[in-house]
Amino acid sequence: MVSQETIAHHFAKNVDWQKFVNLAHSLGDQLNDAQWRFFKAIVFENSMESFSDGSVRYVGEEGCDLMVKIKNKEYRVEMKYMEGAWYTQGGKSKPRLRNQCKGIILMNSKGTNTHTTVPDTYADFLLVVGLRGAALIDKPTLKQYTTKHGDSIQADIPSDVVDFVFTPNDVKAPTLQKINLRQELNEAVRRTIAQIQ
Numbered sequence: 319m320v321s322q323e324t325i326a327h328h329f330a331k332n333v334d335w336q337k338f339v340n341l342a343h344s345l346g347d348q349l350n351d352a353q354w355r356f357f358k359a360i361v362f363e364n365s366m367e368s369f370s371d372g373s374v375r376y377v378g379e380e381g382c383d384l385m386v387k388i389k390n391k392e393y394r395v396e397m398k399y400m401e402g403a404w405y406t407q408g409g410k411s412k413p414r415l416r417n418q419c420k421g422i423i424l425m426n427s428k429g430t431n432t433h434t435t436v437p438d439t440y441a442d443f444l445l446v447v448g449l450r451g452a453a454l455i456d457k458p459t460l461k462q463y464t465t466k467h468g469d470s471i472q473a474d475i476p477s478d479v480v481d482f483v484f485t486p487n488d489v490k491a492p493t494l495q496k497i498n499l500r501q502e503l504n505e506a507v508r509r510t511i512a513q514i515q
Contacts, residue, residue: 326481343492396441403448453480
């Protein structure tokens with residue numbers, strides 16, 4: 319198995335994180351409502367493919383969002399987005415690295431959970447992305463920091479066991495672009511409905 323450091327380095331070098339930061343800031347809170355949150359994840363996961371050099375592919379499977387190709391071999395990666403994942407918001411002071419990324423829901427089975435930790439079918443690596451940084455952890459290490467909470471599996475990951483993909487020093491202030499994704503999505507839904515006879 320390839321190392322956590324190798325996959326993190328690949329994400330760092332082969333994904334345009336400035337574009338991701340621009341997208342996240344431009345999108346703002348448009349998809350933060352409960353009914354839109356799932357689609358926000360799909361947008362961010364798809365962006366990994368769009369902003370990569372072609373070596374990252376979006377698959378959107380359960381427990382595996384991305385396939386990453388390194389030297390003709392693919393590795394399975396799950397992606398989770400949380401705005402303040404690794405760094406504080408900053409404000410007037412510089413963003414500060416948190417001691418740990420708390421409360422990441424890895425799996426939510428809606429009442430049918432029988433797992434006490436991440437199952438073997440879960441991706442080989444977890445990529446946790448925030449507005450000011452992203453980091454990667456391999457599954458064996460991740461398992462050490464997971465707990466069962468009702469119908470979900472949660473992770474509280476210390477920042478000293480991950481490999482960072484980007485930090486606040488690696489990106490500039492975001493370039494904001496005017497986008498209205500909710501409106502575009504609603505229009506796409508209406509166009510699809512209108513095709514039905």
